[in-house]
Every structure is written in C-alpha cells, then in structure tokens.
Amino acid sequence: MLSQLFNSEKSVFFHVGKFVAWQKDIYKRPENMSMYYKEIIRQMYDIGIGSLLIVVIISLFIGAVTAVQFSYQLSGGLIPDYYIGYVVRDMEIIELAATITCLVLAGKVGSNMAAEIGGMRQKEHIDAMEVMGVNTSAYIIMPKIIAAMIVIPILVSISAVVGIMGGFLASMATGALTEEAYIKGLRSFFVPYNVLMMYVKAFVFAYILTSVSCYQGYFVKGGSIELGEASTRAVVYSDILILIADFIIALVLTI
Amino acid sequence: MIRVEGIHKSFGEHHVLKGIDFTFETGKTNLIIGKSGAGKTVLLKLLVGLLQPSEGKIWYDDVCFNDLNKKELQKLRMDVGMLFQGNALFDSMTIEENIRFPLDMFSGKTMKEKKERVNYCLSRVEMEGINNKFPSEISGGMQKRVGIARAIVLNPKYLFVDEPNSGLDPKTAITIDDLISDITKEFNITTVINTHDMNSVMEIGENICLLHMGKLAWQGNKDEVLESENEMLSDFIFASPFLKRLRNFAAKS
Ligand SMILES: Nc1ncnc2c1ncn2[C@@H]1O[C@H](COP(=O)(O)OP(=O)(O)O)[C@@H](O)[C@H]1O
Ligand SMILES: [Mg+2]
Numbered sequence: 001m002l003s004q005l006f007n008s009e010k011s012v013f014f015h016v017g018k019f020v021a022w023q024k025d026i027y028k029r030p031e032n033m034s035m036y037y038k039e040i041i042r043q044m045y046d047i048g049i050g051s052l053l054i055v056v057i058i059s060l061f062i063g064a065v066t067a068v069q070f071s072y073q074l075s076g077g078l079i080p081d082y083y084i085g086y087v088v089r090d091m092e093i094i095e096l097a098a099t100i101t102c103l104v105l106a107g108k109v110g111s112n113m114a115a116e117i118g119g120m121r122q123k124e125h126i127d128a129m130e131v132m133g134v135n136t137s138a139y140i141i142m143p144k145i146i147a148a149m150i151v152i153p154i155l156v157s158i159s160a161v162v163g164i165m166g167g168f169l170a171s172m173a174t175g176a177l178t179e180e181a182y183i184k185g186l187r188s189f190f191v192p193y194n195v196l197m198m199y200v201k202a203f204v205f206a207y208i209l210t211s212v213s214c215y216q217g218y219f220v221k222g223g224s225i226e227l228g229e230a231s232t233r234a235v236v237y238s239d240i241l242i243l244i245a246d247f248i249i250a251l252v253l254t255i
Numbered sequence: 256m257i258r259v260e261g262i263h264k265s266f267g268e269h270h271v272l273k274g275i276d277f278t279f280e281t282g283k284t285n286l287i288i289g290k291s292g293a294g295k296t297v298l299l300k301l302l303v304g305l306l307q308p309s310e311g312k313i314w315y316d317d318v319c320f321n322d323l324n325k326k327e328l329q330k331l332r333m334d335v336g337m338l339f340q341g342n343a344l345f346d347s348m349t350i351e352e353n354i355r356f357p358l359d360m361f362s363g364k365t366m367k368e369k370k371e372r373v374n375y376c377l378s379r380v381e382m383e384g385i386n387n388k389f390p391s392e393i394s395g396g397m398q399k400r401v402g403i404a405r406a407i408v409l410n411p412k413y414l415f416v417d418e419p420n421s422g423l424d425p426k427t428a429i430t431i432d433d434l435i436s437d438i439t440k441e442f443n444i445t446t447v448i449n450t451h452d453m454n455s456v457m458e459i460g461e462n463i464c465l466l467h468m469g470k471l472a473w474q475g476n477k478d479e480v481l482e483s484e485n486e487m488l489s490d491f492i493f494a495s496p497f498l499k500r501l502r503n504f505a506a507k508s
Contacts, residue, residue, distance in 0.1 A: 031329075032360050128343035131303050131415075132357050133332030135325075 019215050025137035026145070036143055043147035047109050051155060054108060055101055059159040062100055063166025066091050071176040081177040085185020088167035093194045097160035099246050102205035105152060106238035110213035113144060114234035117217030118227045126218070141214045145207065152206035153199055160198065197253050204245050209238040256281050257302060257413065257445055262311035264297055271297050273469035274311070282443045284436050284459045288450055289466035290491065295449040296340070298466065299417055302447060303337060304328060315413070333361060336406030340417040340449075342398045344390040344405070350377075351386035354405045361409065376404040380434060396427040400434070407438060414439065414446040420455060428452065432459050453492050456480060465491060 006013050030036040067088050074081060117140060120126050129136045164186065171182050213234035220230045257279040264272040271294045279285040287295045300306040302313060304320065313320040315331060323331060344353050351373050358369045377383050380400040390398055399419060406414060416435060420428035436459040439446040450456065456463060460477035465488055467473075472487040480492060493499050 035360055123346075124339045124341055124343040125345055127300075127305050128337065128339055128345075130305065131332060131335055131337045132360070132409075133329040133335075134360060135329065 015215075018219070019211075022137060022215065022218075023211075025135065026141045028135050028138045030138065030142075031134060036139065039139070039143035040147050043144050044151050047105075047147055048151040048155065051105055051108055052158070054104060055155050055159050056162050058100060058104055059097065059162040060166040060169075062096055063088060063092060063163030063168075064170035066096065066163070067167035067170045067176070068174060071171065071174070082181040082185040082188070084167070084171055084177055085182040086188045087185075089164055089186050089190075090194060092160045092163040092167075093198050095246075097163055098156050098198050098201035098205060099242065101156050101159045102152065102202070102209055102242050103239055105155070105206075106209040106213070106242065107235050109148070110209045110234045110238045111231045113210065113213040114217035114220075114231045115227060117141075117214055118220035118230050119217075121218060121220050122223065122227065137218070141211075141218065144214060145210045148206045148210040149203060152209075153202040156198065156202040197249070200253065201246065201249055204249060205242045208241045208245060212238045212241060256314075256316055257447070258314040259298075259302070260312045260314070262298070262301060262313070263309045264294070264301060264306065265309050271469055272301075272308075272466075275464075275466075275471050277464045277471060277474065279445055279447050280462050281445045282439065283446070283461040284439050285445070285447045286450055286456060286460045286463045287447065287466060288456055288460075288463060288491065289472075291451060293466040294469055295451075295466060296417055299415055299447065299449050303332075303335060303415055333409060334412040335415070336409070336411035336413070337415040338399065338402040338406050338417065338419060340421060342390070342402045344398060344401060346390050349387050349389055350382075350393070350401050353390065353401065354408050357405070357409050372408060373404075376408050377401075379407070379438070380404045395422050396424075396431065399423070399431050403431075403434065403438070407442070410442065412444060414444045416446065416448045418449050418451070420450060420452045425454065428454065429458060435459070453494075453498075456492065467491075 006017065008014055067084055070087050071081065071084050074083065117126075120140070126136050126140070129139065168179075168182050171177050172179065216230040216234040216237070220226055259275055259277050262272055262275040263270070275298065287298055289295050297306060301308050308321070318331065320328075320331070344350075345356065348356070351370075354373045354376055355369050358364060358372060362369070364372070373386070374383070377386070380403050382397060382400045382404065385393060385397070385401075390401070393401070403416075406416075414435075419431050419435060423431065432455050435446060435448065438444065448455070448459075457477050457480065460480065463473075463475055463477070463480070464471060465473040465485075467487045473483065473485045475483065480488065483489070489502075493502055
C-alpha cells in the first residue's frame with residue numbers, strides 16, 4: 001500500500017521524488033561551455049522576443065482594468081482620487097506583473113517547451129544524444145532554465161511599467177482624474193521592498209514554469225496523444241504551483 | 256569485443272529477454288536477428304545503456320559496462336556510434352550541423368578542422384554536397400547514410416545499428432548493408448546490427464545471433480545458415496512461401 005503510493009506512476013509523490021532526484025542531473029558541469037552558451041542565447045531570444053508582444057498587450061489591459069475598477073469603487077468616497085495611481089502601481093508591483101505574466105508565460109513558453117522536449121524524446125533525439133555521451137538533462141534543460149531566469153524577470157519589469165501606463169491611459173480616457181493626480185499617486189507611499197518582492201516572485205515563478213514544463217516533456221512516453229497531454233499538464237501544473245508559491249511568498253515576505 | 260552474460264530484461268510482468276549469452280566480435284558485422292517483437296531493439300538498447308538489464312552483465316572488452324559510473328559511461332560513449340531505426344537526425348539542424356554535433360560537443364577542433372571531418376564523413380557515405388540541406392529534404396536512404404556519417408564522426412570503436420533496412424527498397428538496402436560492412440572492416444569496429452531482413456543476413460552476416468521467445472535460438476555465420484538444421488532458424492529465414500518453394504526445389508534437384 002505504502003510502496004504503491006511512492007512507486008506508482010499515478011502517484012503525486014512518485015513524480016515529486018523523480019522531479020527532485022532529476023534536479024541534480026540538470027546542474028552538471030557542461031561538456032562544452034560554448035554549446036551551452038549558444039543554446040542559452042537562442043532560448044533567451046525565443047522566450048523574450050517571442051513573448052514580448054503578448055506580455056505588453058495583456059499588461060496594458062490589466063493595468064487599465066485595475067485603474068477603472070478602482071476608480072469605480074472610489075467614486076463619491078472619502079479617499080482622494082490620486083490614490084488610483086498609487087493603487088495601480090502597488091498592485092502591479094506586488095502582485096499583478098509577476099503573477100499574470102508568469103501565468104501567461106506558462107501557457108505560452110511552458111507548453112511550448114514541453115512539446116519541444118517531448119517531441120525530441122519521442123523521435124529518439126534525446127536517446128541519440130545520450131548515446132553520443134551528452135548529459136541530456138543538462139544540455140537540454142539547463143539552458144532553458146537559465147534563459148528563463150534571466151528573461152522572465154525582465155518581462156515582468158516591462159509588464160509592471162506597461163501596466164502602470166495602461167492605468168494612466170485608462171484614467172485619462174475616462175476622465176477619472178487628472179494627469180497630475182495620477183503622477184502624484186505614483187509618487188506616493190513608495191516602498192522599495194515591494195520591488196524586491198516582485199523580483200523574488202519573478203525568479204521563483206520562472207523557475208517553476210520552466211522546470212515543471214521541461215519535466216513533463218523530458219519524461220513523456222507514447223505518442224502524439226501523450227504529447228498533447230504532457231503539454232497540457234505543463235500549463236496546468238505550472239499555473240497551480242505558481243499560485244501556491246505566490247501565496248507562500250506573500251505570507252513569508254509580508255509578515 | 257562486446258560480451259553479454261546471462262542478460263534478462265522484463266518490463267513489469269512482461270519477460271522480454273530470458274538469459275542471453277553472446278559475444279559480439281571486433282572487426283565483424285554482428286547481427287541480431289529475429290521476428291518483430293523478438294526483443295532485438297531491447298537488447299541493443301541494453302548494450303548502449305539506454306535500458307538497464309534486470310539481470311546479467313555486459314562487457315566492453317575488459318570493462319564491465321554495468322559497473323561504470325555516469326562519468327565513466329559518458330567517456331566510454333565517446334567510442335560509441337549508433338544509428339537509430341528512425342535515424343534520429345535533429346530536424347532543426349542542417350545535415351552538416353547534425354554530423355558536426357558530436358564534434359562541437361566533444362572535440363577541441365577548430366571550425367575548419369571540423370568542417371573537413373564532416374566532409375570526409377559525408378564523402379565516406381557518398382553524400383557529398385548536401386551540407387546545407389535539412390533532414391526533411393532528403394530521402395530515407397540518404398537519411399540513413401547521414402545517420403551513419405554522424406555515427407562514425409568521432410571514430411567509434413563500437414557501432415550499433417537498429418534495422419538499417421527498414422523502409423528502404425531492396426537495392427538501397429543492400430548498398431547500406433555494404434556500406435556498414437565496409438566501414439566495419441576499414442576501421443576495425445565492433446558492429447552490432449539489428450535486422451529482420453534475410454537479405455542482410457545472407458549478405459553481411461558474419462556472426463549471427465537469432466533471438467526467439469527471449470532466448471538465443473541459434474548462432475553462427477551466413478554460410479552456416481544454409482547448412483543448419485535448426486528449426487527456428489529455417490522458420491525465420493524461409494518465412495516466405497516463395498523461399499520455401501525454392502528450398503524444396505533445390506533439395507529435389
Ligand atoms: N519500454 C518498454 N516498455 C514495455 N515493453 C517494452 C518496452 N520496449 C519494448 N517492449 C516490449 O519488448 C518486446 C520486444 O520489443 P523490441 O525489442 O522493440 O522488438 P524488436 O525485436 O522488433 O525490435 C515487445 O513485446 C515490446 O512490447
Ligand atoms: Mg526493433
């Protein structure tokens with residue numbers, strides 16, 4: 001019964017154990033630095049440039065919606081309207097930029113990685129590299145994780161800035177408040193610590209979404225149906241784990 | 256030389272290999288033959304360490320393959336080349352990048368030296384001038400040749416080939432067989448080939464291992480095949496009604 005819990009392919013514990021054990025294969029000394037370097041650059045380009053547009057569009061609207069909704073809640077109240085700028089800024093920095101961006105990237109980058117690696121597994125590319133003497137866990141996965149850890153925090157920063165701009169544009173368009181008021185809000189009650197929190201989240205979420213997605217792809221079996229399932233699992237598990245991590249980070253860093 | 260001793264392999268309840276002892280000899284084309292599903296691919300994957308045996312030992316010359324740690328295994332693999340059944344060419348890379356990949360990864364050579372080596376390997380498999388094509392742009396037979404070129408680029412001592420003839424017309428199949436055989440002789444490699452094609456058996460079978468029901472059913476060379484009375488062997492070799500008739504005809508005359 002107990003051994004079933006840890007040995008069955010269907011058990012969560014089995015996969016957690018396998019995932020953790022697998023980590024030590026990823027962080028091995030590269031066979032050839034320049035091959036890894038090239039791969040990191042390629043991945044950075046794919047993740048960064050490939051996702052820039054969608055991150056900008058989504059962040060613009062999230063910022064705009066936050067501003068509009070908040071001004072609706074404020075209307076007629078005691079709170080001065082320049083608070084809109086302040087709230088949008090802090091919502092973006094503390095929560096929205098990192099979380100929304102990474103949830104979106106789990107869907108875009110994560111599913112893509114799982115499908116790419118799973119395809120390599122099924123077409124025996126991974127076996128072929130392994131027989132050549134390549135440490136495939138390291139060569140295929142490590143560059144993706146490193147690239148994501150560099151690029152995703154940058155995307156998150158962009159998301160925060162664009163989101164704040166989105167709030168500004170929406171406030172101007174609806175005439176909820178003046179330009180000066182919004183900027184006054186942006187400059188009020190600024191806590192640098194929150195920016196640190198944003199980057200902690202960005203790093204942790206980037207790690208979760210790449211490593212979970214790569215795991216799903218790397219150990220895929222069977223054919224195209226299983227590949228589709230792996231790609232879906234990559235997104236679903238990444239999203240759930242990102243939200244759990246979000247909650248834990250919020251608890252740890254704000255108490 | 257590669258030697259397997261008492262190799263068993265099961266997947267759960269499914270006992271695929273039930274105690275195989277065999278020696279694959281240096282400088283010879285060693286064939287693993289048997290029907291589809293006999294366990295040829297499983298045995299080949301055990302030999303290169305893509306699967307672990309449930310029981311038994313594998314020796315590469317005097318090194319026990321099963322006792323190697325990961326680092327030693329990767330070192331030994333510098334001496335191993337393999338052609339997969341589906342070729343396993345990296346489809347996002349050009350032919351040249353495919354063949355160069357092991358060199359890029361493991362050799363300290365300059366780009367000029369690497370390109371020379373790639374061109375040499377391509378010419379060895381008679382495929383000059385396709386450096387910048389992608390795998391999807393060339394035929395199945397050409398892909399096999401490129402696969403062989405990639406497998407020999409690091410001068411391996413051991414070469415493993417899984418079903419080199421599957422999906423090829425008989426004429427191309429024979430040229431691929433001959434190519435593998437020539438390379439084996441030229442570089443004195445220990446070559447292990449999986450096949451269910453009896454043309455290959457009769458053409459290049461120098462040391463044959465017949466798998467049947469998970470056991471070694473027969474061993475010998477291509478000349479001994481015709482003289483053998485082994486039932487499982489003649490069952491395999493003379494599987495087609497045409498060949499059966501031919502054999503009976505030959506026996507009568
Ligand atoms: N990874 C695996 N998991 C479970 N069963 C397998 C696996 N690989 C091979 N088998 C089984 O082993 C048997 C032999 O397969 P294989 O070696 O591929 O045959 P062939 O001689 O045609 O190459 C088949 O019955 C197959 O179902
Ligand atoms: Mg097979």
